[in-house]
Amino acid sequence: MSDGQHDPGREGELIVPSLPLGDAEGPVRKAAQRLRWFVRAFEAQVATTADETGHVYRIDTDRLSAAFAGWLQNFNLQKPSAVEERPAYVGFAAGLMLRELIAADPVSVDARGPSVGKDTPAGYWPEGYVYVTFCLNVRGLVLQKDYNAHQSPSDDVRDVRTWWSFRENVAEDGALALAFLDLFAGVEPDWTTPALFSKRAFGTLTKRYFVSIDDHSSDSGDPG
Amino acid sequence: MIGKTPPPGTLVAIPLRDALRGAERVWDVTEELLEPVAAILPPALATSLKSALDQAERSALAGLHDPPAHADIARAAHFLTGEDTAVASAEAFARILAYAAERTAASTGGSFLASEGVAVSATLALSGGRTGADRAADIVLALRRAFAVGSVPGTPIRLTADVARGVDVCLFAAALWMLAAREPTEEKEVEVFRLALALTRTLSDQVSEWSKDSDALAHGLRDLSEHV
Numbered sequence: 001m002s003d004g005q006h007d008p009g010r011e012g013e014l015i016v017p018s019l020p021l022g023d024a025e026g027p028v029r030k031a032a033q034r035l036r037w038f039v040r041a042f043e044a045q046v047a048t049t050a051d052e053t054g055h056v057y058r059i060d061t062d063r064l065s066a067a068f069a070g071w072l073q074n075f076n077l078q079k080p081s082a083v084e085e086r087p088a089y090v091g092f093a094a095g096l097m098l099r100e101l102i103a104a105d106p107v108s109v110d111a112r113g114p115s116v117g118k119d120t121p122a123g124y125w126p127e128g129y130v131y132v133t134f135c136l137n138v139r140g141l142v143l144q145k146d147y148n149a150h151q152s153p154s155d156d157v158r159d160v161r162t163w164w165s166f167r168e169n170v171a172e173d174g175a176l177a178l179a180f181l182d183l184f185a186g187v188e189p190d191w192t193t194p195a196l197f198s199k200r201a202f203g204t205l206t207k208r209y210f211v212s213i214d215d216h217s218s219d220s221g222d223p224g
Numbered sequence: 225m226i227g228k229t230p231p232p233g234t235l236v237a238i239p240l241r242d243a244l245r246g247a248e249r250v251w252d253v254t255e256e257l258l259e260p261v262a263a264i265l266p267p268a269l270a271t272s273l274k275s276a277l278d279q280a281e282r283s284a285l286a287g288l289h290d291p292p293a294h295a296d297i298a299r300a301a302h303f304l305t306g307e308d309t310a311v312a313s314a315e316a317f318a319r320i321l322a323y324a325a326e327r328t329a330a331s332t333g334g335s336f337l338a339s340e341g342v343a344v345s346a347t348l349a350l351s352g353g354r355t356g357a358d359r360a361a362d363i364v365l366a367l368r369r370a371f372a373v374g375s376v377p378g379t380p381i382r383l384t385a386d387v388a389r390g391v392d393v394c395l396f397a398a399a400l401w402m403l404a405a406r407e408p409t410e411e412k413e414v415e416v417f418r419l420a421l422a423l424t425r426t427l428s429d430q431v432s433e434w435s436k437d438s439d440a441l442a443h444g445l446r447d448l449s450e451h452v
Contacts, residue, residue, distance in 0.1 A: 065422035
């Protein structure tokens with residue numbers, strides 16, 4: 001089953017793969033905390049991106065599992081106990097995953113797609129492109145399925161100049177992956193302390209993570 | 225003291241599989257030794273030994289290296305958690321362990337294997353009424369004490385630091401696999417073990433720490449099994 005949010009084929013456009021929806025009985029965010037779901041979803045993303053770009057990718061399962069283990073540890077460290085903060089934590093958790101994937105670097109390129117130019121995100125950084133699109137797609141899937149919300153990725157995700165800055169900055173400070181993922185997801189990034197969930201004001205959170213919610217929802221202010 | 229005695233048929237089948245695994249190891253060692261002295265030793269020696277092993281592999285024990293059957297996996301999982309403590313279930317778990325040892329050694333470049341016979345004896349001898357991850361931890365530690373997995377299973381011989389670490393990884397990964405949610409096919413179960421092994425290898429330092437204490441080990445197994 002495809003959860004496509006965009007038309008496929010536009011260069012740099014997010015292509016949503018057929019991500020597994022997890023157990024029928026439980027929410028996607030719970031399934032996403034299982035290594036088997038994570039690996040299958042990641043493999044689906046790689047296959048979809050390979051189809052889109054013509055790149056031939058190779059996945060190192062050990063490194064992928066290491067990324068998951070690191071993510072799980074950090075996910076549990078800052079998981080909020082307040083139920084109303086959980087939707088906001090979805091975006092933060094996706095950023096944590098991007099940081100771990102970039103650090104573990106489980107994907108390599110055996111051959112580059114002949115028609116993907118280096119002036120596009122997918123051509124400039126093929127591995128990073130997989131990591132970002134995977135994290136954005138999982139983030140969007142969880143928000144949609146579990147919280148009836150959706151994300152609207154910004155134009156920055158298609159701008160190779162933003163990707164130049166992205167790659168250079170995360171090489172120096174991996175925590176900036178969280179801020180850049182927020183940027184790509186169309187929400188206001190925290191460039192100061194991106195890796196600290198507790199530092200984020202809740203009012204800002206509702207604005208950041210429900211940017212596309214319907215007008216009748218009461219998410220615009222501090223819920224108190 | 226063994227609380228349950230395996231039926232007579234088992235007493236033949238398990239030692240034969242253990243012997244075959246051991247013989248393969250001997251062949252590997254012999255082949256390595258033969259290389260530098262090939263000019264001295266008669267070629268017929270190497271040829272006849274290889275031929276004998278080829279015949280043994282084509283016998284009724286030819287499934288030695290196949291992935292475990294789905295029914296075995298389910299049965300072994302129930303044995304590990306204490307839902308089913310029958311001898312046949314202990315044997316199923318021993319076959320799972322042998323498969324796990326083979327895959328772990330292959331993935332880590334280690335040189336060790338499991339003895340189904342030692343595993344059956346060690347696990348059946350376990351007393352106490354613990355269940356779930358607690359019992360799983362007890363079984364892991366019992367197998368460790370019995371050297372059910374090692375360079376020469378049943379003895380501490382050649383248990384170097386690398387092999388000891390590999391053994392800890394093998395035991396933990398096997399238990400983690402059994403405690404994790406089941407899959408409907410053998411192929412998917414094998415994939416789950418592969419992931420359990422990858423996760424365990426990533427956390428091998430932590431696994432070694434947990435392996436010093438039964439409660440810590442149980443906590444680690446219980447927590448991680450929900451995420452495999």
